[in-house]
Amino acid sequence: MTYSNLIIKNTIQENDYFLFFPETKETEIKKQAGKVVQYKLTGDLSPSDEALKNQALPDHHKVLFPLRLYLIRKADIESKYSNFGLWINTHDELDLLKQVKDINKIPVIGIFIEKFADGRAYSQGTLIRQRYNFQNDLRAIGEILKDQIFYLKRSGFTSYLIKEGKNVEDALLSLHDFSESYQGRLDEEPLWKRVSRK
C-alpha cells in the first residue's frame, strides 16, 4: 500500500514518513463473546505478538510503526531509527499509549481508519490531545475522504493522508467547509462564548 496525498495543517506536502504495515500471516484472534472489546470492522488479519517479535524492519529512514510493534521491539527500533512515529488502529486500546515513555518525543502519531464509517478516531484524537497531552502532529490515515477532515481537524488532527485516487486539492478546501461551529472542542470554546449572539 502506498500513500501519497498528504495534507499537513493547511497545505499539501510531500509524503514524509513511510507507513509500515507488518506482515499478517499469523492471526491474533480477538475473543468477542462474553466481554466487550473494540471491534475490527474488516476481516483483515492482525499480526500476533510472536509474528511482531520476528518482523523484519523496513530500510526507510523515516517510518511510522504500529504502536504494538514498537512496544514489542522498542530497543531495535530506537537503535535503528533516529526519526520515527507511531500509528494505532481504531480498535486498539488507547491505554497502550501509556507505555510510551515520553509521548511528546514522538513527532507523529497516526490513527488508521480502516473504514470511512468508523468514527472512533474522532474520540481517540480528542483523548490523545486532551488526556495524553500530545502536542505534535496527529495524523489521520486510511480511508480518509474530504468529508471527514473538517471533523477530524476539530478532533485534534493536524495532518491527513487522503485516500488514494481522491482529489487532494479538493479535499484541502474541506478544512473550511464551515466557518463556524456550535460546540466547544479542545482549545476552541463554544460559539456562545466566542461571539456575541443576539
Next chain:
Amino acid sequence: MYKYDKFDTQIVNERVRQYENQLLRFLNKELTDDEFRPLRLQNGLYIQRHAPMLRVAIPYGMLTSDQLRALADIADTYDRGYGHISTRQNIQFNWPKLEETPKILAALAKVEMHAIQTSGNCIRNITTDPYAGVSPDEIIDTRYIAEILRQWSTFHPEFSLLPRKFKISISGSEHDRALIKTHDIGIELKLKENKIFANIWVGGGLGRTPMLGELIKENLPIQYILSYCESILRIYNIYGRRDNMYKARIKILVKTLGIDEFKRQVEDDWAEGKLSSIELDELEISRVKKYFTEPNYVINLPSIKKDETENKSFYYWLKRNTRQHKKDGYRTVTISLKFKGNPPGDLSSGQMRHIAKLSDEFSFGEIRTTHEQNIVLADVEEQKLELLYEKLKEVNLHENNIGLLSDIICCPGGDFCSLANAKSIPIANSIQTLLDNYDYLYELNSISLNISGCMNACGHHHVGNIGILGVDKDGSEWYQITLGGSQGSNAAIGKVIGRSFSAEEIPGVIKKIIECYLENRNDDNELFINCIDRIGLDPFKEYVYGKN
C-alpha cells in the same frame, strides 16, 4: 419559538453547499455508493422503493406558519403534493428527485429549516413533549434545553460517525409524554430550590431488541448536561459494537457491561473532562430561553361551558381533541391526521396551508407535530374553539379520535420503505374501516395501536397497548400482535400473544381483542391497558386463538 441568528443561517447555508458538492461527486462517480451512503443519510436522504425519501427536521416538533407554508410549497414543487409526519416529529417527502434535493434544502434554509442528522449513525433530531410550555403539569419548559442540545449536537465532530443512530428525548413535566425511557438518552428535568436538575436515563430503545432505559445519573445540575452526554457518547463511540448493526445500539453495550460498569466508565471519563469550557452557564441558558417566552395571552377570557353546547359533533371533538391549558380561557387542540382513507400522519399541501392559516388566526402562528403523528395548535382561546372546529371540518381535519383505537401510529411500511418486511398503511386502513362500523369506539376510551412494517420499529409497536409488527415468513407478509405495551411514566414493552396472522385476518383479530376487553373490564372506566395488567394475556389469547 427559536429564531436563527446570522450564525445559524451561515451554518445551514454552508451545509447546503457541502451537500450539493457531495451529491455532485456522487453523480460524477467520484464517490462510490458506500462512500455516499453515510453522507446522504446524515442529510436525511434514503434511497427507497420508488424514489429517494427526504426527511426534514422539525426540531422538537415546532413550526411557524411560514415554515409550514414552505413545506407545502416544497410538497407541490418537488413532490406529489403531500408530506408524512414521522414518529420523530419530523416530516418526510416520499417522491423527490435525487438531483433536486439540493434545491429543496435551499428552499428549507430560507425558512430556517434543514435535514441535518435526520438519519444516519449520528445524534438525531432532539424530541420532547408536544405540549411543552402549555401543559398544566409542566415543571420546566423543555424547549430551550432542547434547542441548546440541538445546537450542541449539530455537526458534533466527535460523534459524527457513531456505531448506530442515537436518539435523545427530554421531558419536563409530571407525566412523561416524550418517551424518555425508550431513547438512547432520556432526560427528565426537575426543579429544586429554583434550580434545574436532570435525571438521565440511558440505553432505552425499540427496534429489534426493545429495552427500557436505566437511570444512570440523578440530580445532575443542568450546566453539566452537555459534558455528561458527551461522556456517555464517548464511551459508546469507542466501545459500541461496529461489527454487527443489529447489536450496535447503546442499549446492547449498556446491557453487556451492566449499568453499574457502564456508569463507572462514564463517570471516570466525566470526572476527567468536567469543568471544561463546554459547561453551560446561566447567561447562555437565559439567552436561549428568551426565544421561548409566552405569547401575548389575553387575560380574563371567559371559559365555555362544555356540557351546554348544542353542537354534538363539536362537543365530542372538544372532549377528545382538546386538553387543558395552563392559562385559563385557553385550550390545546390536537388535530387528528388519522381518518379513513388517509395514511396515518399524511398531510396534503392544501391541508398544510389551511393549518398554517388557522394557526395564524387561532394560535399565534405556531404549529407542533407529535410523535403520535398528529398536529397541535397549542394556544387556542376556548371561546373560539367552535369556530376552529368548523374551519377544520372544511378540509376534513375534524376527526375526533385522539387517543382512541383509530388514532393509529404507523410507519410508511412496505409501500414506501425498502427496509420493511410488510406493508403497514393498508393494515391501518383495514382497522380504520372496521372501527368505522363500530358503534362502541368512544366507549372503548383510550387504547393505543401502533404498527411497524419491520423490527426497526419506526411505528413504536412495542409501546402500543396493541402492537402490530410486520414479519417476513418465506417471502410473504405476516403480522405479529403484541399486547400490554405502554408509553409515559409507566412505560412497558408489549408481549407477543402467539403465532402471526395474514393481513386479511388482522381486523378480525383486533375485533376479538376488543370483545375480550369489553367482556372482562371491571366497568366503563377501566382502561384497556389496566385491564390487561389485571387479567393478563391468557384471556385475550383464548379469545383470539380459541381454547386450545
